[in-house]
Amino acid sequence: MESLRGEIGTDSEGYKRNFNEEWKRVYRGIVGVCLELGRSTEAMAYADRSKARNLTELIATREIYPGGVVPEDDRQALHRLKQQIAQEERRLQDDPNPDPTQLNQLRQQKQALEPYQPLSFKQMQALLDEDTAILEWYLLPNQFLTFTLTAQSLELRPSTEQDRQKLIDWANAYLRDYLTDRDQWRDQTQLTQRLAELSQILHLDEILAKLQETHPTCQKLILIPHLFLHLFPLHALPTANESGDGGQFLQDRFSQGVVYAPNCQVLQQAQIRRQQRKDFDRLFAIQNPTQDLQFTDLEVETLQTRFDPAHVHVYKHGQADKATIVQPNPANPTYLDTQAKLQAAHCAHFSCHGYFNFEDALKSALILANSEFIPPPPSDDPSRYLRLANNKLLDLQQCLTLEDILRLELSHCRLVTLSACETGLTDFTSTSDEYIGLPSGFILAGASNVVSTLWAVNDLSTALFMIHFYQLVQQGQAVTLALKQTQRWLRESTVEMFKGWSTNISEPLKQAVHIHLEIYGDEESPFVSPYYWAAFAAIGA
Structure with missing residues (x-):
């Protein structure tokens, strides 16, 4: 299967995308045949292998060849084969x-030269220790599959055709309201009910009960969604049985938290990177480039005090423009210095506006300084401009787009944090490689973990979230555990608790917390709605 895939010429990106779209149908057919034959392990292997394939192959090439460029000798050898x-x-x-003996030998020689080597089912299972499980979904034309994988076992739960249709209808309603009626979408009661409905459609309680029965010591869960499931906060789905410490959401059921991965191959690479990168004292940060986020300055100024001052590099306000950060210009000493600091960073923190382009995911971006202006735009290329709600235009060529991110080098980076709106969204319409978004760009660039957001987030709650999250990471907690504990802290803390906690932060931020929470009673929890805490997700290991 894999050798045949590599034999078809895919030199141009356009052809490669079209080719991959057709190849997805082949994978779906193979998964279907495996199900009919009762071969669930092979069904999972092929289902996982089909996901995020372009990303996986690019990562494999970068890991073997510096800069992701295959040497000419190897390229010629592959061409001859x-x-x-x-x-x-x-x-x-x-x-x-x-x-076919000679043909098989030639195919083996060719596959040995290729950077990408597909994982077998046993290799997927070997990624898990005794305390970790994978929950992976795969959508077929008439059902969806849920694989529960542990170090010892595999459980497969196929859905009914009716449940698949319920899932499609639920997703369409969710996305429609998010895109057209944001106030209704974020309503606490409606959002909570929506997530409860998704939990029921996915039969989450039944799956967790079976996992608890077969693997009662499981402490960490890895989620591998498929297609549009990447857009939803699966970690925040409510469950029927509370965890031992009183939590009611999926992530509360696992003491070490929940993390996402595009597929097992990327998970493997993230695990290797995590083991290699122990240091966490060099910070590279982008701070409020558009100067219109009230709490972003306080967020970054608080975070930077937790890193080694000699290795803190913050680009604030107008300093955070594209020419300084990523504009390729070897003659610009500022650019070269910035690139060196970014490449050496253990943590890259982007505190700014974010934008996801549902029509062209490669134009999704983190918004930098000097990227907004008053119309009319120049007439050179209308597609580079986006009209904003304030009647200004956004010049995407002055932003940090996904295309720019794909060219970064983050070989020392343990954590990329995208403290901005919609930074975790992916292109669910793509059938060639469905995991296309800002997180995939930073993973390809070399980051071990990426924390991003699944919707437009609140400025104050995000600042509080990030400060508390970094406190825990700096204390030595894993990203997944720190994220879980911070989400619970944010939703359960009362106004009185926030006031007590704020005594340990800067005076300006302390005053802001008191002012903005004074409309609540001391015993109220102002951020209990999933809108405030469930948007944050960790991708990696």
Whole structure:
């Protein structure tokens, strides 16, 4: 299967995308055949292998070849093997007694030269220790599959066709309201009810009960969604049984938290990076480039005090423009200095506006300084401009787009935090490689973990969230555990508790907390709605 895939020429990106769209149908067919034959392990292997394939192959190439460029000698060797394979296939077609031995040897030689090596089911299972499980979904035309994988077992739960249709209808309603009626979408009662409905459609309680029965010591859960499931806060879905410490959401059921991954191959790479990168004292930060986020300055100014001052590099307000950060210009000493600091960073923190382009995911961006202006725009390329709610235009060529992020080098980075709106969204309409978004760009650039958001977040609650989250990470907690504990802290803390906690932060932020929470009673929890805390998700290991 994999050798055949590599034999078809895919030199141009356009052709490669179209080719991958067709190949997805082949994978779906193979998964279906595996189900009919009762081979659930092979069904999971092929389902996982089909996901985020372009991202996976690019990561494999970058890991082996610096800069992601295959040396010319290897490229020529691969080209010769493709030609030899094609010739051997034609010869066998005319041979009345074909012997495929030579063809198989050529395919093995070619696959050995290729950076991407697909994981077998046993290799997927080997990624898990005794305390970790994977929950992976895969959508087929008439059902969706849920795989529960542990170090010892695999459980497969196929849905009914009715449940698949319920899932489609639920997702359409969720996205419609998010895009057209944001006030209704964020209503606490409606959002809470929506997430409860999704939990029921996915039969989450039944799946967790089975996992608890077969693997009662499980402490960490890895979620591998499929297609549009990447857009939803699966970690925040309510469950029927409370955890031992009183939590009622999916992530509360696992003491070490919940993390997302595009597929098992990317998970493997994230695990390797996590083991290699122990230091966490060098900070690279982008701070409020558009100067219109009230609490962002206080957020970054508080966070930077937790890092080694000699290795803190913050680009504030107008300093955070594209020419300084990523504009390729070797003659610009500022650019070269910035790139060196970014490449050496253990943590890259982007506290700014974010934008996800549902029509062209590669134009999704983090918004930098000097990127907004008053119309009319220049007439050179209208597609580079986005009209904003304030009647200004956004010049995407002055923003940090996904295309820019794909060219970054973050080989020392343990954590990228995207403290901005919609930074965790992915292109669910793509059938060629569905995991296309800002997180995938930073993963390809080399980050071990990425924390991003699934919707437009509140400025104050995000600042409080990030400060508390970094406190825990700096104390040595894993990203997944720190994220889980911070989400629970944010939703359960009362006004009185926030006031007590704020005594340990800067005076300006302390005053802001008191002023903005004075409309609540001391015993009220102002951020209990999932809107405030459930948007944050960790991708990695």
